[in-house]
Amino acid sequence: MKTLSDHVSALVPQLQAWRRDLHQFAESGWLEFRTATRVAETLHRLGYQLKLGREVINAEARMGLPDAEVLNAQETRALAQGALPQWLPHFSGGFCGIVATLETGRPGPVMGFRVDMDALDLNESQAADHLPVREAFASCNAGMMHACGHDGHTAIGLGLATVLKAMEDRLSGTIKIIFQPAEEGVRGAKSMVEAGVVDDVDLFTAIHLGTGVPAGEIVCGSDSFLATTKLDVEFIGTAAHAGARPEAGRNALLAAAQATLALHGLTQHSGGVARVNVGVLQAGSGRNVVADHALMKVETRGANNAINDEVYQQALRVITGAAAMYGVESQVKLMGAARSCTPTQPWVEFIYQQAQQLGEFSSVLDRKEESAGSEDATYMLERVKQRGGQASYVIFGCELAAGHHNAKFDFDEQVMATAVKTLATLALNQAQFSVQR
Numbered sequence: 001m002k003t004l005s006d007h008v009s010a011l012v013p014q015l016q017a018w019r020r021d022l023h024q025f026a027e028s029g030w031l032e033f034r035t036a037t038r039v040a041e042t043l044h045r046l047g048y049q050l051k052l053g054r055e056v057i058n059a060e061a062r063m064g065l066p067d068a069e070v071l072n073a074q075e076t077r078a079l080a081q082g083a084l085p086q087w088l089p090h091f092s093g094g095f096c097g098i099v100a101t102l103e104t105g106r107p108g109p110v111m112g113f114r115v116d117m118d119a120l121d122l123n124e125s126q127a128a129d130h131l132p133v134r135e136a137f138a139s140c141n142a143g144m145m146h147a148c149g150h151d152g153h154t155a156i157g158l159g160l161a162t163v164l165k166a167m168e169d170r171l172s173g174t175i176k177i178i179f180q181p182a183e184e185g186v187r188g189a190k191s192m193v194e195a196g197v198v199d200d201v202d203l204f205t206a207i208h209l210g211t212g213v214p215a216g217e218i219v220c221g222s223d224s225f226l227a228t229t230k231l232d233v234e235f236i237g238t239a240a241h242a243g244a245r246p247e248a249g250r251n252a253l254l255a256a257a258q259a260t261l262a263l264h265g266l267t268q269h270s271g272g273v274a275r276v277n278v279g280v281l282q283a284g285s286g287r288n289v290v291a292d293h294a295l296m297k298v299e300t301r302g303a304n305n306a307i308n309d310e311v312y313q314q315a316l317r318v319i320t321g322a323a324a325m326y327g328v329e330s331q332v333k334l335m336g337a338a339r340s341c342t343p344t345q346p347w348v349e350f351i352y353q354q355a356q357q358l359g360e361f362s363s364v365l366d367r368k369e370e371s372a373g374s375e376d377a378t379y380m381l382e383r384v385k386q387r388g389g390q391a392s393y394v395i396f397g398c399e400l401a402a403g404h405h406n407a408k409f410d411f412d413e414q415v416m417a418t419a420v421k422t423l424a425t426l427a428l429n430q431a432q433f434s435v436q437r
């Protein structure tokens with residue numbers, strides 16, 4: 001009988017091929033049309049039951065969706081790049097989510113695994129020393145790059161599906177693998193939670209590779225995610241002749257500038273980390289015109305939900321106040337959100353114990369103080385916990401060529417096999433968890 005190691009070893013070239021194909025045709029959040037059709041086809045061929053598009057994504061709960069024009073143009077682009085037409089209608093309009101289910105027919109819990117599929121809005125480096133350039137799989141899509149490893153996550157999800165299907169007779173209960181769009185900007189997970197995709201999940205695991213964790217190390221219960229809110233702010237004023245009639249104008253640029261400086265002063269909180277960032281500021285139309293329009297892209301973060309909510313409320317007051325100072329109008333649009341969240345200890349301990357037994361890791365940790373990022377998988381963890389389920393977030397350390405969100409980001413592909421092996425082990429040994437409890 002073939003062992004898990006045999007199955008995973010045989011899969012290594014396929015993991016690389018999947019990852020490199022996804023990397024080359026990188027697609028940003030809500031635009032994962034080609035990616036989603038290929039994922040669906042692979043899972044369908046493996047024999048998984050699929051739920052697709054609107055079945056797994058609540059339309060109203062989608063945040064930060066590109067406008068219809070962009071969605072249409074990108075769907076056309078995806079088709080030209082090999083998106084599979086038989087699957088595309090499911091995802092059309094920004095519904096690029098997939099849930100693949102394997103019912104073993106034997107009693108047992110529902111296990112949920114979540115991976116994300118989106119790239120970042122970033123141009124990939126064209127430098128000759130960048131491995132994806134050297135080996136000819138750098139992104140062919142301008143302004144879209146897998147610079148956070150989600151190409152690897154998607155390949156891991158497909159690899160896990162492959163191995164678990166091959167070892168189906170040694171599993172019990174139900175396996176659900178969730179392929180999520182638009183993690184960047186924390187926009188996609190909530191819409192899948194609102195569609196109910198984790199409502200029946202008893203044992204939930206989300207993953208990330210890298211994030212500064214060294215190669216050979218695994219963090220079994222990452223708990224350092226910041227709660228965050230993303231907002232676009234528009235200031236709408238009145239244009240006027242800057243020399244002849246400046247008093248007739250209502251200056252949107254000054255309101256936005258005033259708001260930017262005030263927002264960056266909001267980060268004091270005795271309860272823990274608080275952050276505000278104005279990442280984009282665009283205003284005005286001409287040198288001699290009082291600016292009648294400004295756009296700001298803003299995020300708030302906090303060590304916990306309460307801190308982030310407070311900073312967010314303060315930010316709204318600053319924005320309204322700055323608008324009032326200059327007699328302009330302000331409009332705030334919610335573009336994304338995520339929660340802070342702690343994994344459940346019993347599940348973290350089980351993952352810890354399984355990771356140690358696997359003998360693949362030089363260092364097994366339950367948690368780690370980390371550089372402060374956010375993750376919308378926290379919505380899924382929260383929902384599973386609310387229903388009494390177990391949930392964790394696992395980080396697979398690996399060597400990186402450059403940091404996350406950098407134009408030269410790249411990861412050591414070995415980590416994919418390690419991740420597949422670890423996650424498959426959780427599924428194969430899940431009965432031990434129930435017995436332990």
Ligand SMILES: O=C(O)C[C@H](NC(=O)Cc1c[nH]c2ccccc12)C(=O)O
Pocket residue numbers: 148183184185186211212228370371372373374375404
């Ligand atoms: O808020 C977002 O848009 C999500 C995005 N998420 C990540 O970058 C993933 C991540 C979480 N923690 C870390 C730590 C280091 C690198 C990356 C991460 C972030 O925090 O900006």
